[in-house]
Amino acid sequence: MIVRSVIDRSAAILLQPHLYFTCDDDFLDFGDGSVYVAIMAALATLLGIVMGSAGSHYNSFGLVPALIMGPLAGVLVTFVMAGIIHVLCKALGSQGDFGDSFHIAASAAVLMPVSQLLSVLPLMIVSIGWAWWVVSRGVIHVHNVAPRKAEIAFALLYATLLLIAAANN
Numbered sequence: 001m002i003v004r005s006v007i008d009r010s011a012a013i014l015l016q017p018h019l020y021f022t023c024d025d026d027f028l029d030f031g032d033g034s035v036y037v038a039i040m041a042a043l044a045t046l047l048g049i050v051m052g053s054a055g056s057h058y059n060s061f062g063l064v065p066a067l068i069m070g071p072l073a074g075v076l077v078t079f080v081m082a083g084i085i086h087v088l089c090k091a092l093g094s095q096g097d098f099g100d101s102f103h104i105a106a107s108a109a110v111l112m113p114v115s116q117l118l119s120v121l122p123l124m125i126v127s128i129g130w131a132w133w134v135v136s137r138g139v140i141h142v143h144n145v146a147p148r149k150a151e152i153a154f155a156l157l158y159a160t161l162l163l164i165a166a167a168n169n
Contacts, residue, residue: 006039013110017134020107021141029099033106034075041074042067044112051116074112081105085139088153094143104138124165132158 012020020026028036045066079102086101094100111131118127132154139150 006036009036009107010040010110013107013134014114014130017107017137018141021104021138028103028106030102033078033102037075037078037106037109037112038071040109040112041071044074044116045070047113047116051119074109078102078105078109081108084157085135088157089139089143089145092139092143092145092149092153094139094145096143100142104135104142107138108134110134125162128158128162128165 009020009026012026048070049063049066082098082102082105085104086096086098089096089101108131111127111134114130115124115127118124135158136147136150136154139145139154140147143150
């Protein structure tokens with residue numbers, strides 16, 4: 001049952017984020033969101049090991065430690081990203097709380113395995129653009145931020161992330 005739930009949620013976030021974030025039926029609180037992020041991070045870790053694109057840092061840990069560290073790091077990064085989203089949303093005039101920001105960040109974790117598949121630099125642009133689209137839809141619908149403000153603010157954030165990623169490749 002959890003597999004079906006994860007697949008349905010992932011498809012909804014990836015294909016129709018504007019509808020996903022307007023529906024309150026699938027709100028990711030801290031518990032459910034952390035589990036979802038851990039699953040997405042474990043999938044990304046497995047893909048990294050299988051594809052070899054994750055580099056030697058996964059392979060040097062071994063499979064089991066990597067499958068423990070990957071999800072833990074994913075959840076930690078999601079809380080940090082939720083904090084960044086929350087600060088930006090507050091600066092844009094949102095009245096939402098940190099739980100709303102966490103819901104958006106946890107939902108965006110669906111892009112962890114997708115990003116692993118698209119880890120080649122030209123395809124990384126697609127992945128980061130997709131993440132911008134999902135997060136900006138979440139900010140617009142969950143935090144009720146004006147669409148243009150959300151799109152511009154998060155475009156700047158993700159452009160910065162793209163520049164950092166390009167510099168590291």
